[in-house]
Amino acid sequence: ADEVVLVGRSNVGKSTLMRELTGHQFDTGGKPGVTRQPNHYDWAGDDFVISDLPGFGFMSGVEEEHRESIKTDIVHYLEENADNILVGVIVLDGKAAVDIIDRHSGEDEVPHVIDLYYLFEDLGIPPVLAVNKMDKVDDRDERLNEIADRFGLFPPWEQWADDTIAPITAKKGSIGALEDVVRHHLESEKRDDLK
Ligand code: GDP
Secondary structure: OOEEEEEOOOOOOHHHEEEHHOOOOOOOOOOOOOOOOOOOOOOOOOEEEEEOOOOOOOOOOOOHHHHHHHHHHHHHHHHHHHHHHHEEEEEEOOOOOHHHHHOOOOOOOOOOOHHHHHHHHHOOEEEEEEEEEEHHOOOOOHHHHHHHOOOOOOHHHHHOOOHHHEOEEEEEOOHHHHHHHHHHHHHHHHHHOOO
């Protein structure tokens, strides 16, 4: 697998994170819900690409029909490329994520990020939660436990720190936790290849 997929609502810090990961300047912005072809970037040092799949998380103001077609596009892309995808990184705003998830949880509604988490799992793509903007979070452990809980990951969050939950502050370049988690998956894949 040589691809890392990155998703998240707008404003969670995807472009900032991508810039830190790749050393390239770019903008993941653009209109909410407008799907573009996945972009590929070299991850400095390591030999794989990072694809940014905009449009999944933030689709308010987008018509239902268009919304469904965006979702279908993304699902197709992931299905076709699942074998090549090392991890599916879901970028969250550490300060806002729980409120947003809870606001969108209801009888007929599953928040997009949760949906996507399970989609990754179903496709055999290890999901990774990059919890960004940790510099704005005071009650760090409590907040990370809440986030873990929303994704069905039994607290304490530290149990998931090796392979799933990576608290980061992209803006200050502190993304080591995410790099460690990605490396963890890379290494366990290499071990599997040797079997
Ligand atoms: P995108 O829409 O997901 O690509 O988000 P951007 O990378 O454009 O970031 C959105 C806003 O969040 C910008 O004002 C960033 O400076 C800010 N931001 C990104 N990462 C962090 C972070 O780790 N901490 C804080 N406090 N702000 C951040």
